[in-house]
Amino acid sequence: MSDEVSILITGAAGFTGQEACRHFRKKGWNVKAVVRETSFVSEGIHIIQCDLTDRKAVERLMKMEKPTFLLHLAGVNSVQLSWKDPVTTMEANLLSTVYLLDSVRTSSPSTKIVLVGSALQYDPELKEKPHHPYALSKTMQIQVARHWADLFNLEIVLAKPTNLIGPGPSSGICALLAKHVVEMERNKKTAKFTITNFALKRDFLDVRDAVGAYETLFLFGERNRTYDIATGRLVTIRAIVDEMQSLTSVTNFVNDKKSVGMEVMKPIDVSELRKLGWLPNYSLHQSLNDTLEYYRCQNQ
Amino acid sequence: MSDEVSILITGAAGFTGQEACRHFRKKGWNVKAVVRETSFVSEGIHIIQCDLTDRKAVERLMKMEKPTFLLHLAGVNSVQLSWKDPVTTMEANLLSTVYLLDSVRTSSPSTKIVLVGSALQYDPELKEKPHHPYALSKTMQIQVARHWADLFNLEIVLAKPTNLIGPGPSSGICALLAKHVVEMERNKKTAKFTITNFALKRDFLDVRDAVGAYETLFLFGERNRTYDIATGRLVTIRAIVDEMQSLTSVTNFVNDKKSVGMEVMKPIDVSELRKLGWLPNYSLHQSLNDTLEYYRCQNQ
Numbered sequence: 001m002s003d004e005v006s007i008l009i010t011g012a013a014g015f016t017g018q019e020a021c022r023h024f025r026k027k028g029w030n031v032k033a034v035v036r037e038t039s040f041v042s043e044g045i046h047i048i049q050c051d052l053t054d055r056k057a058v059e060r061l062m063k064m065e066k067p068t069f070l071l072h073l074a075g076v077n078s079v080q081l082s083w084k085d086p087v088t089t090m091e092a093n094l095l096s097t098v099y100l101l102d103s104v105r106t107s108s109p110s111t112k113i114v115l116v117g118s119a120l121q122y123d124p125e126l127k128e129k130p131h132h133p134y135a136l137s138k139t140m141q142i143q144v145a146r147h148w149a150d151l152f153n154l155e156i157v158l159a160k161p162t163n164l165i166g167p168g169p170s171s172g173i174c175a176l177l178a179k180h181v182v183e184m185e186r187n188k189k190t191a192k193f194t195i196t197n198f199a200l201k202r203d204f205l206d207v208r209d210a211v212g213a214y215e216t217l218f219l220f221g222e223r224n225r226t227y228d229i230a231t232g233r234l235v236t237i238r239a240i241v242d243e244m245q246s247l248t249s250v251t252n253f254v255n256d257k258k259s260v261g262m263e264v265m266k267p268i269d270v271s272e273l274r275k276l277g278w279l280p281n282y283s284l285h286q287s288l289n290d291t292l293e294y295y296r297c298q299n300q
Numbered sequence: 301m302s303d304e305v306s307i308l309i310t311g312a313a314g315f316t317g318q319e320a321c322r323h324f325r326k327k328g329w330n331v332k333a334v335v336r337e338t339s340f341v342s343e344g345i346h347i348i349q350c351d352l353t354d355r356k357a358v359e360r361l362m363k364m365e366k367p368t369f370l371l372h373l374a375g376v377n378s379v380q381l382s383w384k385d386p387v388t389t390m391e392a393n394l395l396s397t398v399y400l401l402d403s404v405r406t407s408s409p410s411t412k413i414v415l416v417g418s419a420l421q422y423d424p425e426l427k428e429k430p431h432h433p434y435a436l437s438k439t440m441q442i443q444v445a446r447h448w449a450d451l452f453n454l455e456i457v458l459a460k461p462t463n464l465i466g467p468g469p470s471s472g473i474c475a476l477l478a479k480h481v482v483e484m485e486r487n488k489k490t491a492k493f494t495i496t497n498f499a500l501k502r503d504f505l506d507v508r509d510a511v512g513a514y515e516t517l518f519l520f521g522e523r524n525r526t527y528d529i530a531t532g533r534l535v536t537i538r539a540i541v542d543e544m545q546s547l548t549s550v551t552n553f554v555n556d557k558k559s560v561g562m563e564v565m566k567p568i569d570v571s572e573l574r575k576l577g578w579l580p581n582y583s584l585h586q587s588l589n590d591t592l593e594y595y596r597c598q599n600q
Contacts, residue, residue: 055387086451087355087402090444095395102387124424124443129450136447140440143424144390147436150429151386 006030007218008067010052010100011074013040015170016116016161016207020071021045023211032065034074052096062103062111069218070113072100075141077118078171082134093137094144101148101156112155114217117142117226119162142226149224157221162203162230162268164210166287167294173237174204174291177244177254182295184250192255195241201234203268206282216278230268231280243288306330307518308367310352310400311374313340315470316416316461316507320371321345323511332365334374352396362403362411369518370413372400375441377418378471382434393437394444401448401456412455414517417442417526419462442526449524457521462503462530462568464510466587467594473537474504474591477544477554482595484550492555495541501534503568506582516578530568531580543588 007024011017012033021042025031031045038049050061052074075093076082082089097115104111121138122128130136142158149156165174176193183189213229221227241254282290307324311317312333321342325331331345338349350361352374375393376382382389397415404411421438422428430436442458449456465474476493483489513529521527541554582590 086448087398090398091395095391098387098390130447133451136444136451140444144436144440147430148386151433151436 004030005069006032006065006067007069007071008032008034008048008061008065009071009073010034010096011072012042012045012047013037014073015168016164016210017073018042018168019166019207020073020211020214023208023215027215029069032067034061036074052099053091055099058096058099059103059107062100062107066108067111070100070104070111071214071218072097072113072115076137077134079120079132079134082132082137086133086137089133089137090140093134093141097141098144098148101145101152101154105148105152105154109152109154112157112218113145114157114159114214114221115142115145116214117158117160119160121160146224155223157217157223158226159214159217160226160228161210161213162205162228164207165204165291166207166282167290168207170207170291173202174240174288175295177240178288178291179295181244181248181250181253182292182298184253185248185296193253195237195254195256198236198238198241198256200237201265202237203230203232203234204240204284204287205229205231205280206287209280209282212281213273213278216273216276220276225272227273227276228268228270229273230270232267232270234265234267235284239284240288243284244292246285247289247292304330305369306332306365306367307369307371308332308334308348308361308365309371309373310334310396311372312342312345312347313337314373315468316464316510317373318342318468319466319507320373320511320514323508323515327515329369332367334361336374352399353391355399358396358399359403359407362400362407366408367411370400370404370411371514371518372397372413372415376437377434379420379432379434382432382437386433386437389433389437390440393434393441397441398444398448401445401454405448405452405454409452409454412457412518413445414457414459414514414521415442415445416514417458417460419460421460446524455523457517457523458526459514459517460526460528461510461513462505462528464507465504465591466507466582467590468507470507470591473502474540474588475595477540478588478591479595481544481548481550481553482592482598484553485548485596493553495537495554495556498536498538498541498556500537501565502537503530503532503534504540504584504587505529505531505580506587509580509582512581513573513578516573516576520576525572527573527576528568528570529573530570532567532570534565534567535584539584540588543584544592546585547589547592 007029009020013035033045034048034050050057076089118138120135145156180193307329309320313335321333333345334348334350350357376389418438420435480493
């Protein structure tokens with residue numbers, strides 16, 4: 001069993017975490033899912049309860065597991081919560097990362113790490129400023145990882161994912177819209193979903209493609225390089241609504257009373273990721289279809 | 301008593317902390333000295349034991365004290381220790397600062413803070429990299445403070461002190477040299493002190509002048525501005541040794557077998573601090589004299 005590939009996934013109960021558990025289990029990897037609360041279960045997955053802001057607990061975890069790969073997804077990712085309790089956000093996103101990276105350094109230095117940042121992180125080299133404590137916490141998390149990799153020669157690859165969509169417990173715009181549509185399909189809701197700006201453009205990537213990209217980074221990602229994880233294509237909210245309309249019998253499910261001016265956003269450059277051989281498999285149509293199906297299968 | 305000026309000093313048992321306690325007590329301010337261990341005593345100073353890496357303890361501290369000023373000096377400042385235990389360095393320098401700043405935000409938002417960085421911090425905007433975990437911890441400490449000040453509108457002034465010298469428990473080159481000279485004066489040591497590079501230039505400021513500068517920053521420092529705290533004048537190690545020679549009867553107390561190439565260092569620009577009216581009071585001669593006297597008065 002010594003050449004069995006093992007992967008430790010933190011934040012395994014989250015939207016991306018659940019998909020990562022499924023994905024790497026299908027690959028035949030030995031998946032160990034780290035969760036904060038033990039209520040999470042997933043078939044064929046070894047569940048480990050650990051508070052990642054507890055230094056001793058993290059040290060014990062890594063001493064015990066010594067995984068081939070570490071996918072660090074755990075953290076607080078709510079901008080709203082970061083305003084309410086910035087310290088908890090800093091602990092969950094920055095401190096837990098320091099503990100994890102250092103436990104890898106001391107107990108399992110050959111573990112290759114994929115650290116998942118955020119589209120909302122900013123670039124301190126460009127003198128950008130964070131708009132909220134969440135952005136600050138993610139930016140500092142990435143900085144600490146980059147420098148820990150350099151100072152201690154660790155195998156860390158940095159992933160910067162765009163907006164992830166698809167089936168599963170997401171709180172993104174597509175999930176909220178799909179949930180709303182399904183509730184209208186069930187005649188539970190009559191009020192329309194309010195879109196503040198139809199012209200807004202975002203890069204929406206299916207979570208299954210994102211997890212595929214993380215696999216690519218484990219296998220081929222360069223140490224201490226940051227990879228944008230995205231389709232490379234911007235899509236308007238209007239296109240999302242139109243696509244969703246083609247997948248449901250309910251009509252008039254949105255209104256746009258509060259439309260505001262359009263921001264200019266450049267497409268995300270995904271050439272570095274493509275060079276490693278990764279290509280997305282899911283069309284926007286497929287992603288939205290599967291998102292609707294996910295909510296249609298949920299208990300009413 | 302409501303318009304009494306109070307100052308909370310963290311790291312009060314350290315080299316700068318002890319001088320700060322004396323200085324602000326002399327000014328008639330109500331000095332509260334925060335220390336990790338209760339063995340520290342200082343006349344007329346209120347001592348508070350608090351582990352600054354304990355979130356709840358820091359919150360209780362600030363709720364209770366609500367000081368006019370907060371001088372944050374506490375932290376680990378050993379490069380060597382930061383290699384051995386980088387996590388403790390990050391906790392002591394970064395996490396404690398997050399806890400302190402946030403407790404000010406929630407319990408005492410009108411408190412004006414002087415946060416003391418390090419000459420070894422680097423500038424992420426210049427794409428500089430830390431040479432050790434200590435530099436990383438101090439840089440991230442300063443970044444978090446700058447952004448906390450912006451995001452939550454706190455009164456934070458950033459101080460970046462040079463090498464501080466003068467009487468007191470320092471582990472800097474001048475203190476080590478003075479200690480060595482005093483031991484030679486007592487015939488306790490015959491081996492010479494090894495200087496690796498006589499041509500090395502540094503800006504040495506008396507700790508009493510540094511504390512005077514912190515007072516200036518409390519009174520006149522601009523929110524979220526970084527002030528270099530230094531003389532503005534570079535001095536070679538040769539000049540330090542010559543000056544020390546003029547203050548002792550022992551001769552030949554140094555050797556320089558391992559001299560290495562000279563680095564180029566630009567003088568530190570102290571114009572921003574000078575604009576606020578600060579001027580140093582102690583000459584190099586006086587500082588070194590008082591350092592020698594400090595060690596001469598220590599128990600043998």
